[in-house]
Amino acid sequence: MALDIPKVAYSGKIREVKLGSGARAVTVGGETAYPFHLFEGAMPNLPVIAMEVYDAPPAEWPEAALEPFAGVTDDPVAWAKKCIDDYGAEMICLQLISTDPNGLNRSAEEAAAVAKKVADAIDVPLIVWGTANHDKDTEVLRRVCEVCQGKSLIIGPVEEGDHKKIGAAAIGYRHTVTASTPIDINLAKQLNILLGNLGVPDELLVMDPTVSGIGYGIEYAYSVMERIRMAALTQQDEKLQLPLICNLGKEVWKCKEVKIPEADAPALGDARKRGILLEAMSATCLLMTGADVLIMRHPEAIRLVRETIAELAGKTK
Amino acid sequence: MFLIAESINIMSKTIGPALRERNSRPVQELAVEQIKAGADYLDINIGPARKAGDELMQWAVKVVQEVTDKPLSLDTTNPVAMEAGLKVHKGRALINSISLQPDRLAAELPLVKKYNAEMVGLLWGAEGMPRDAAERGVLIAELMYRAGDAGIGNEEIWVDPIVSPVSVEINQVKACLEFMSMLPDIAPGCKSTVGLSNISNGTPAHLRPYLNRTYLIMLMRYGLYSAIVDIFDAELVKIARGDRPEIVDLVNRMMDGERPALASLTEEEAKYARTVRVLAGESLYSHSWLEI
Known part of the structure; x- marks a missing residue:
C-alpha cells in the first residue's frame, strides 16, 4: 500500500513585497507553506541577508566583529560599499546609532544627510533603522523619508507610539514601513491594522517581531513568529501575511558570551569562532520560523547562513 | 444562573481605599448598587491580605x-482571614476559593464542613495552571476525591476551570470551554463558576463587554452554573437572565459551525459574530477585532 505523507492544509499566502528599486531591488515573501516546507508549497523568494552599517564608529563591538571592516568603520559609505563589493551584500541596513539621545544625540539633519549619501552610493535596497526612541525616531526618520525621496528605503522601527507620524512620512515619500512590536502576536496584528487604517499600502509594509539571539530568549521570538505564520497561512489572517524582518546582528554581538575574550573565559573557546557561530546559529533558528530578511553583522556568519539557505532550498551544486 | 458581583475588591482604585480605611459607607453603597443591578451573590475580595486579613x-x-x-x-x-469571615457570616457563604495546592487543601477543606459553606474549587494544581482540558480533568478528579474524604459532596463544589485572557493564550480559552463541555460527565453533581472578566483582561475597557458577554454565552451553552461578573454590564445580566435569546441563538448556531455572512447581520450581531470567531480561535485577537 502506498504511504501517504501527511501534509499541512494551507489556505493563505505571504504577500510579496518589493524592497528597493532598480535592477537590484529585492522581492521577499510569497510563501505558501511553512519555511522551507517545499514539499508542501512554494517559497518563490528565498530569505535575504542585509548587512549592518553603523552611522558612527561602533564603540562596543568585539574585535572579531570589527576586523572584517577595518578601515571603513568611520565612513558609512565606504563601509556599505565594502559590504556589497567584498562580501556580496544584497541589502544594507544603516543603523542610526549616532542619533541616540543617550549617546551622541546627533540631529535629524545630520543623520538624514548620512542616509542620503549611503543611499546615493549604493544600488541595493537600504534599510534605515532608528534607536526606538519615539520622539527622536519621529524627528529623524521623518527627515530621512523626506531627504531620501525616491530611494524606496525600508524604514524602521515603526512602533505603536510613533506610527502615525513616521507612517505618514513613509506614505508621502513612498518608503516601506517596518511595523515593530515587542514579541507579541496580538500587538503585531494590531499595529498592522493601525498602519493599514493610516493608509500604508500593503505593498509598503513589512513586520519586525523583535528578536534576540540564542541564550537570550530566542525561543519567544521563534514562537511568536511561528504563530504569526500559522495564522497567516492556515487561518487566512490577512493582517499577518507580511514578510518578517529580523534585526539580529546587534542582539547577538552584544551578549556577554560573544564579547568576553578567550583569555578571560578559556572554557568558551576561540572568541571569533564563538561570535560567528552564535550569529549563524541564531539566524538559522529564525529562518526555520519564517524570517524573510535577516539583518546580520559578520561576513563569515553570513556566508554560513547563505549556505544553509541554499541547502534547505535544494539549490546547492 | 447565579451571578456573583465582582466589584468589592481591594485591588479596585475606587473601593480599595474604603476597604483599607474601614470606611463602611462606600462599601455598603456599592453592595446595594450591585444587588440592584442583579447580583445573587457579592464577592468580597480582599486579596492575599497578609496583614490583619482576619480583621x-x-x-x-x-x-x-x-x-x-x-x-x-x-x-x-x-x-x-477566610475562617474569620466564615465565623461572622449569616447564611450560607461561598468560599472563594480552594485550589489544589496541598497546603490550601489542608487548611481550607475542613472549613467547608465546619461552617456549612459551599466552596469554589479552583483548578490550580501543585504545579500551577493546568495546560489543557485533560489536565483540568485530572485536577477535578483529585479535588472530588479529597473533598469526599473531608465529607464534602460534589453539590457543594463550584468548579472554577480558570479563564485566561484572550490576548494571552487562545488555546487556554478553548481548553476552558472544552473542559466545561466534559464537566457533567466527569464530575456529576458539581456546580461551576468562572471569573468571567479575566477573558478580557488587557483589552481596552470600552470593548471588554463584548468578550465578556460572548464568552458567557459560550460557557452557558455547556451548563455554566454561575459566574463572577461585572454586574454593572446590564446587557450581560440580560443575557444571563435569558432576555437576549436572539444573540444567544446566534452564538449557539456559530458554535455548531454555522458561519452567517456578516452582511446579513445587524451591526450589533456582527460584533458578537466577530467575537465568537476570536474566542473559537479562528481569528487572531487584536484590539481592533470588532472592526475587521
Whole structure:
C-alpha cells in the first residue's frame, strides 16, 4: 500500500513585497507553506541577508566583529560599499546609532544627510533603522523619508507610539514601513491594522517581531513568529501575511558570551569562532520560523547562513 | 444562573481605599448598587491580605450583611482571614476559593464542613495552571476525591476551570470551554463558576463587554452554573437572565459551525459574530477585532 505523507492544509499566502528599486531591488515573501516546507508549497523568494552599517564608529563591538571592516568603520559609505563589493551584500541596513539621545544625540539633519549619501552610493535596497526612541525616531526618520525621496528605503522601527507620524512620512515619500512590536502576536496584528487604517499600502509594509539571539530568549521570538505564520497561512489572517524582518546582528554581538575574550573565559573557546557561530546559529533558528530578511553583522556568519539557505532550498551544486 | 458581583475588591482604585480605611459607607453603597443591578451573590475580595486579613474580612462581611441578606463569596488566599469571615457570616457563604495546592487543601477543606459553606474549587494544581482540558480533568478528579474524604459532596463544589485572557493564550480559552463541555460527565453533581472578566483582561475597557458577554454565552451553552461578573454590564445580566435569546441563538448556531455572512447581520450581531470567531480561535485577537 502506498504511504501517504501527511501534509499541512494551507489556505493563505505571504504577500510579496518589493524592497528597493532598480535592477537590484529585492522581492521577499510569497510563501505558501511553512519555511522551507517545499514539499508542501512554494517559497518563490528565498530569505535575504542585509548587512549592518553603523552611522558612527561602533564603540562596543568585539574585535572579531570589527576586523572584517577595518578601515571603513568611520565612513558609512565606504563601509556599505565594502559590504556589497567584498562580501556580496544584497541589502544594507544603516543603523542610526549616532542619533541616540543617550549617546551622541546627533540631529535629524545630520543623520538624514548620512542616509542620503549611503543611499546615493549604493544600488541595493537600504534599510534605515532608528534607536526606538519615539520622539527622536519621529524627528529623524521623518527627515530621512523626506531627504531620501525616491530611494524606496525600508524604514524602521515603526512602533505603536510613533506610527502615525513616521507612517505618514513613509506614505508621502513612498518608503516601506517596518511595523515593530515587542514579541507579541496580538500587538503585531494590531499595529498592522493601525498602519493599514493610516493608509500604508500593503505593498509598503513589512513586520519586525523583535528578536534576540540564542541564550537570550530566542525561543519567544521563534514562537511568536511561528504563530504569526500559522495564522497567516492556515487561518487566512490577512493582517499577518507580511514578510518578517529580523534585526539580529546587534542582539547577538552584544551578549556577554560573544564579547568576553578567550583569555578571560578559556572554557568558551576561540572568541571569533564563538561570535560567528552564535550569529549563524541564531539566524538559522529564525529562518526555520519564517524570517524573510535577516539583518546580520559578520561576513563569515553570513556566508554560513547563505549556505544553509541554499541547502534547505535544494539549490546547492 | 447565579451571578456573583465582582466589584468589592481591594485591588479596585475606587473601593480599595474604603476597604483599607474601614470606611463602611462606600462599601455598603456599592453592595446595594450591585444587588440592584442583579447580583445573587457579592464577592468580597480582599486579596492575599497578609496583614490583619482576619480583621478586615470580618469587618467587610459584617458591614455588607448590614445592608443585604444575599450570601457572600469570601475571596482571599489567606485561610485565617477566610475562617474569620466564615465565623461572622449569616447564611450560607461561598468560599472563594480552594485550589489544589496541598497546603490550601489542608487548611481550607475542613472549613467547608465546619461552617456549612459551599466552596469554589479552583483548578490550580501543585504545579500551577493546568495546560489543557485533560489536565483540568485530572485536577477535578483529585479535588472530588479529597473533598469526599473531608465529607464534602460534589453539590457543594463550584468548579472554577480558570479563564485566561484572550490576548494571552487562545488555546487556554478553548481548553476552558472544552473542559466545561466534559464537566457533567466527569464530575456529576458539581456546580461551576468562572471569573468571567479575566477573558478580557488587557483589552481596552470600552470593548471588554463584548468578550465578556460572548464568552458567557459560550460557557452557558455547556451548563455554566454561575459566574463572577461585572454586574454593572446590564446587557450581560440580560443575557444571563435569558432576555437576549436572539444573540444567544446566534452564538449557539456559530458554535455548531454555522458561519452567517456578516452582511446579513445587524451591526450589533456582527460584533458578537466577530467575537465568537476570536474566542473559537479562528481569528487572531487584536484590539481592533470588532472592526475587521
